Amino acid sequence: xxxxxxxxLRYRPETEAEPSFDVFDVPYEDNWMILDAINHIxxxxxxxxxxxxxxxxxxxxxxxxxxxxxxxxxxxxYVEDVLPGPVRVEPLRxxxxxxxxxxxIQDFMVKLQxxxxxxxxxxxxxxxxxxxxxxxxxxxxxxxxxxxINCMLCYAACPIYELDPEFIGPAAIALAQRYNLDSRDQGxxxxxxxxxxxxxxxxxxxxxxxxxxxxxxVDPAGAIQRYKLDATVDWFQSVLMPWRKR
Amino acid sequence: xxxxxxxxxxxxYPKWHRERVPIFWWLRSASYVKFMFRELTSLFxxxxxxxxxxxxxxxxxxAAAHARLLNWLSHPAVVxxxxxxxxxxxxxxxxxxxxxxxxxxxxxxxxRVPKTVVWAGHYAAWLVLSLVIxxxxxxxx
Amino acid sequence: xxxVNHDVLLIGGGGAGLRAAIAVAEANPELxxxxxxxxxPMRSHTVSAEGGAAAVIRPEDSLDAxxxxxxxxxxxxxxxxxxxLFVREATEEMLRxxxxxxxxxxxxxGTVATRPFGGMKTERTWFAADKTGFHMLxxxxxxxxxxxxxxxxxxxxxxxxxxxxxxxxxAVAVELATGEVHAILARSVIMCAGGGGKIYxxxxxxxxxTGDGMALAYRAGAPxxxxxxxxxxxxxxxxxxxxxxxxxxxxxxxxxNKEGYRYLQDYNLGxxxxxxxxxxxxxxxxxxxxxxxxGELKKGRTAETRHGHVVxxxxxxxxxxxxxxxxxxxxxxxxxxxxxxPVKEMIPVRPxxxxxxxxxxxDLDGATPIAGxxxxxxxxxxxxxxxNRLGSNSLTELLVFGARAGAAAARHAADAPAPSQSVLxxxxxxxxxxxxxxxxxxxxxxxxANLRKELQDTMETSAGLYRDEPTLKAGTEKVQExxxxxxxxxxxxxxxxxxxxxxxxxxxxxxxxxxxSVLHSAxxxxxxxxxxxxxxxxxxxxxxxxxxxxxxxxxxAPRIDYLPVTITRWPPAERVYGEPLSPxxxxxxxxxxxEDGGNQE
Ligand SMILES: Cc1cc2nc3c(=O)[nH]c(=O)nc-3n(C[C@H](O)[C@H](O)[C@H](O)COP(=O)(O)OP(=O)(O)OC[C@H]3O[C@@H](n4cnc5c(N)ncnc54)[C@H](O)[C@@H]3O)c2cc1C
Ligand code: SF4
Numbered sequence: 001x002x003x004x005x006x007x008x009l010r011y012r013p014e015t016e017a018e019p020s021f022d023v024f025d026v027p028y029e030d031n032w033m034i035l036d037a038i039n040h041i042x043x044x045x046x047x048x049x050x051x052x053x054x055x056x057x058x059x060x061x062x063x064x065x066x067x068x069x070x071x072x073x074x075x076x077x078y079v080e081d082v083l084p085g086p087v088r089v090e091p092l093r094x095x096x097x098x099x100x101x102x103x104x105i106q107d108f109m110v111k112l113q114x115x116x117x118x119x120x121x122x123x124x125x126x127x128x129x130x131x132x133x134x135x136x137x138x139x140x141x142x143x144x145x146x147x148x149i150n151c152m153l154c155y156a157a158c159p160i161y162e163l164d165p166e167f168i169g170p171a172a173i174a175l176a177q178r179y180n181l182d183s184r185d186q187g188x189x190x191x192x193x194x195x196x197x198x199x200x201x202x203x204x205x206x207x208x209x210x211x212x213x214x215x216x217x218v219d220p221a222g223a224i225q226r227y228k229l230d231a232t233v234d235w236f237q238s239v240l241m242p243w244r245k246r
Numbered sequence: 247x248x249x250x251x252x253x254x255x256x257x258x259y260p261k262w263h264r265e266r267v268p269i270f271w272w273l274r275s276a277s278y279v280k281f282m283f284r285e286l287t288s289l290f291x292x293x294x295x296x297x298x299x300x301x302x303x304x305x306x307x308x309a310a311a312h313a314r315l316l317n318w319l320s321h322p323a324v325v326x327x328x329x330x331x332x333x334x335x336x337x338x339x340x341x342x343x344x345x346x347x348x349x350x351x352x353x354x355x356x357x358r359v360p361k362t363v364v365w366a367g368h369y370a371a372w373l374v375l376s377l378v379i380x381x382x383x384x385x386x387x
Numbered sequence: 388x389x390x391v392n393h394d395v396l397l398i399g400g401g402g403a404g405l406r407a408a409i410a411v412a413e414a415n416p417e418l419x420x421x422x423x424x425x426x427x428p429m430r431s432h433t434v435s436a437e438g439g440a441a442a443v444i445r446p447e448d449s450l451d452a453x454x455x456x457x458x459x460x461x462x463x464x465x466x467x468x469x470x471x472l473f474v475r476e477a478t479e480e481m482l483r484x485x486x487x488x489x490x491x492x493x494x495x496x497g498t499v500a501t502r503p504f505g506g507m508k509t510e511r512t513w514f515a516a517d518k519t520g521f522h523m524l525x526x527x528x529x530x531x532x533x534x535x536x537x538x539x540x541x542x543x544x545x546x547x548x549x550x551x552x553x554x555x556x557x558a559v560a561v562e563l564a565t566g567e568v569h570a571i572l573a574r575s576v577i578m579c580a581g582g583g584g585k586i587y588x589x590x591x592x593x594x595x596x597t598g599d600g601m602a603l604a605y606r607a608g609a610p611x612x613x614x615x616x617x618x619x620x621x622x623x624x625x626x627x628x629x630x631x632x633x634x635x636x637x638x639x640x641x642x643x644n645k646e647g648y649r650y651l652q653d654y655n656l657g658x659x660x661x662x663x664x665x666x667x668x669x670x671x672x673x674x675x676x677x678x679x680x681x682g683e684l685k686k687g688r689t690a691e692t693r694h695g696h697v698v699x700x701x702x703x704x705x706x707x708x709x710x711x712x713x714x715x716x717x718x719x720x721x722x723x724x725x726x727x728x729p730v731k732e733m734i735p736v737r738p739x740x741x742x743x744x745x746x747x748x749x750d751l752d753g754a755t756p757i758a759g760x761x762x763x764x765x766x767x768x769x770x771x772x773x774x775n776r777l778g779s780n781s782l783t784e785l786l787v788f789g790a791r792a793g794a795a796a797a798r799h800a801a802d803a804p805a806p807s808q809s810v811l812x813x814x815x816x817x818x819x820x821x822x823x824x825x826x827x828x829x830x831x832x833x834x835x836a837n838l839r840k841e842l843q844d845t846m847e848t849s850a851g852l853y854r855d856e857p858t859l860k861a862g863t864e865k866v867q868e869x870x871x872x873x874x875x876x877x878x879x880x881x882x883x884x885x886x887x888x889x890x891x892x893x894x895x896x897x898x899x900x901x902x903x904s905v906l907h908s909a910x911x912x913x914x915x916x917x918x919x920x921x922x923x924x925x926x927x928x929x930x931x932x933x934x935x936x937x938x939x940x941x942x943x944a945p946r947i948d949y950l951p952v953t954i955t956r957w958p959p960a961e962r963v964y965g966e967p968l969s970p971x972x973x974x975x976x977x978x979x980x981x982e983d984g985g986n987q988e
Contacts, residue, residue, distance in 0.1 A: 013260035013884050015252050031626060043836035047888045048880040052426075054593040057629045057720060059521055060430040069274065076723055096262035098564050099885040104262055109427070109541070117529040119488040131485045133497030137356050139490060146490050146522065150429055159278060162267050175529075182488060206345065207281045225349030258567040260884040 410793025436520020461773020566883025657965020774917020
């Protein structure tokens with residue numbers, strides 16, 4: 001059986017002040033993902049290794065880690081694709097590390113709530129009147145942004161977020177756009193109030209790596225730039241045509 | 247327990263580790279370097295804009311002043327510098343134009359204008375504008 | 388140990404838990420609601436559901452038709468009052484989710500689109516491309532964020548239900564990030580902790596689906612109903628067990644053996660047609676399709692691969708456009724995990740453990756026999772799924788019974804007395820148990836991964852697609868042995884901070900209990916019905932009224948009781964697939980519009 005050296009960043013807050021690397025020699029098969037290799041370590045070598053994983057099919061968003069410096073879903077990255085090794089596995093960058101490969105993403109959960117990711121309407125249509133009509137084209141308008149699995153890879157790729165953790169960040173803005181562009185929603189202005197604040201969309205300087213690493217092709221960078229364009233148009237309208245409602 | 251407890255550890259209150267951001271964080275990947283370079287080219291864009299204003303102002307100061315400026319501009323060092331400047335401006339423009347389809351979503355009725363068309367449209371506009379300016383200059387000359 | 392107080396506690400933040408939380412918040416905004424989940428809610432396994440969710444919406448469909456498909460699909464083990472209620476409330480629940488922003492796929496006129504699904508006589512499965520569960524879960528989760536009374540306890544692992552004098556008054560949970568043990572006290576508790584497919588080695592279920600909720604309720608004294616019915620989905624990718632959704636067949640995919648022959652025609656499932664025919668061939672029910680695979684295996688007509696025997700799912704004739712539009716995730720999964728492109732190649736598939744029809748015994752309001760304890764979702768058994776769940780009924784079930792359990796728990800919480808402080812003693816006991824049994828436990832010799840593997844392999848051999856008495860007996864003995872060996876488990880991690888080894892140990896403990904209940908229920912049921920096929924009792928027992936099994940925990944082997952199935956209008960009959968039911972012989976009597984679907988009993 002083939003094998004590869006895997007360097008895993010360990011952090012044990014109860015016994016150590018600083019993280020350090022442990023190196024494991026892991027046998028693998030050609031259809032193994034990085035996650036399989038990590039599971040092998042936990043099951044057979046060191047049961048104390050801590051990390052998150054669940055669905056193993058790239059949709060729950062739990063198993064994001066830095067592999068050789070790049071944020072990836074470990075359940076969707078073949079060992080073969082990062083050879084010859086050693087393969088370096090670290091927790092997602094930009095987040096506080098709770099332990100080993102487990103990061104704290106509470107910050108995102110708070111930000112997500114701040115952008116009001118739900119349908120906002122002045123008036124609810126009664127259920128008895130059936131669904132809101134939405135053509136496939138209207139669905140297409142926001143579909144891409146609705147594919148976000150909250151895996152946090154985009155945050156790990158974003159140097160702005162790393163430098164300034166206040167920045168609301170790629171996925172949260174993409175999800176705000178997901179609702180703004182939904183034909184059933186009327187909450188665009190409320191969300192604009194949140195996102196035009198100093199830590200909102202203007203924090204983004206368009207590095208663009210978030211869209212490169214996103215495993216679901218959400219294109220958060222695009223979402224942010226569209227948002228900026230919208231905000232600019234809104235602003236001009238309010239200056240040039242103050243009588244018109246935003 | 248085998249190992250001694252971390253002195254800073256309080257039961258149920260683990261201290262989370264925060265990695266310090268290195269000063270040269272932008273050397274970590276090619277795309278960050280490119281990003282930093284692009285940000286840098288903004289300065290060049292500002293310089294070019296300033297130069298244009300200076301030229302316009304000098305024109306108003308009479309022929310002698312203008313001749314002096316032209317003289318300065320044709321100095322080999324300045325020419326070299328301006329060739330580099332042109333390259334950075336082109337880089338800035340091209341990267342900017344390449345990003346437009348990501349930010350701009352156009353629709354005509356039900357039809358969403360494809361990204362390639364948005365992209366090509368911008369290049370076409372750039373070309374046309376440049377041509378108009380060139381024509382103007384040629385006309386004046 | 389710390390204590391937090393709420394009116395209603397939800398254990399689980401999957402589809403059922405979140406729907407129930409909103410139901411409580413809407414029923415009575417005065418009540419404080421807690422959602423405790425061992426993973427962030429949007430990581431719950433509802434996220435992986437692909438194909439769709441069923442509810443009558445088309446004018447030519449009828450509630451009775453949905454009910455009949457469900458009941459016949461469940462081999463007459465469904466409670467028919469539950470099914471009638473389910474189909475009646477399904478549409479409104481699905482519309483509500485539409486109003487909450489779920490991106491259902493649409494028809495060109497903007498109305499919700501439907502697709503055919505296995506065992507359904509007409510198109511009634513709503514879908515969001517082939518990521519239905521993902522979109523439903525995220526829509527639900529994001530919607531819960533707007534309700535201030537809902538507090539979340541993310542990554543809190545519940546280890547015990549607090550029950551005193553037959554009343555459930557809360558639960559004990561470990562906060563994973565800090566290792567702190569909390570007692571969450573509540574007037575009503577709703578268990579929504581999902582299924583336990585991980586008792587098997589090869590499953591579409593996530594690593595987190597370890598039957599915790601079932602085990603917790605079982606230990607607390609609630610009976611587990613119909614546990615012997617475990618669904619194998621006919622089309623899983625070999626090695627990973629990743630599901631290839633039934634939608635692939637609904638859109639027209641074919642199942643072929645190694646000779647390229649559509650073998651289902653040999654198993655009384657109809658005659659092959661180029662286009663999909665409802666309730667026929669590839670659109671037959673899952674139990675029958677998975678059993679047909681075993682038939683092919685015996686005949687030597689399956690293809691052998693590195694990861695066992697497979698048949699092939701062929702979708703090539705659908706063309707790239709349909710594949711990309713209707714089942715893009717299937718293509719994504721095949722390319723990523725199998726390195727094949729279904730546009731050009733056939734997909735290797737084999738039956739894979741997918742869903743547990745059984746679960747905590749509840750009534751139509753999700754109430755369990757323990758006062759104050761409710762259950763909904765895959766963890767519960769109402770039962771609308773009987774001996775074999777129809778694809779796309781589960782997601783709808785989460786909504787309908789999540790909402791009902793939420794409303795009932797809210798009513799209960801309004802009247803119930805505050806939890807007695809005496810339950811806290813149990814909490815302290817549990818805290819001490821966790822410390823002594825797991826964190827301080829050193830010198831054990833049994834590797835956890837090996838115990839788990841042995842358990843899973845035992846379940847596959849003893850309680851697989853086909854069962855018989857000797858292997859089931861052997862299985863029960865083996866599980867008993869594993870339970871004893873579990874006492875000697877090797878643990879290395881004394882840490883309080885995100886101790887995943889502790890979590891894995893607690894999960895293994897739960898898996899063992901769930902496996903035990905499955906084996907004993909299967910051993911006791913001496914007939915073949917739906918997903919429970921006994922080679923020593925190959926026929927369905929129609930001499931008596933069908934009955935649910937109820938497994939009760941005892942100090943030794945579980946006690947198995949029976950409860951008659953509720954039958955309202957559809958007496959047990961033969962399950963017929965593959966023959967187009969003519970309008971006259973149609974047992975559901977034509978296609979009345981949904982409004983007057985004839986639900987008068
Ligand atoms: C791959 C796949 C595809 C499917 N496709 C379909 C489909 O197309 N149509 C359909 O109708 N059905 C489908 N199903 C079935 C359906 O998705 C599930 O039955 C359903 O999603 C279960 O939802 P749930 O809310 O009951 O549980 P889950 O979504 O599993 O949620 C369980 C929750 O409980 C929490 N929990 C568990 N244990 C503990 C504990 N000890 N402490 C604290 N919290 C705990 C978890 O954190 C989680 O939040 C599919 C299933 C799978 C696996
Ligand atoms: S936008 Fe993409 S990378 Fe970012 S969290 Fe969502 S899915 Fe992950």
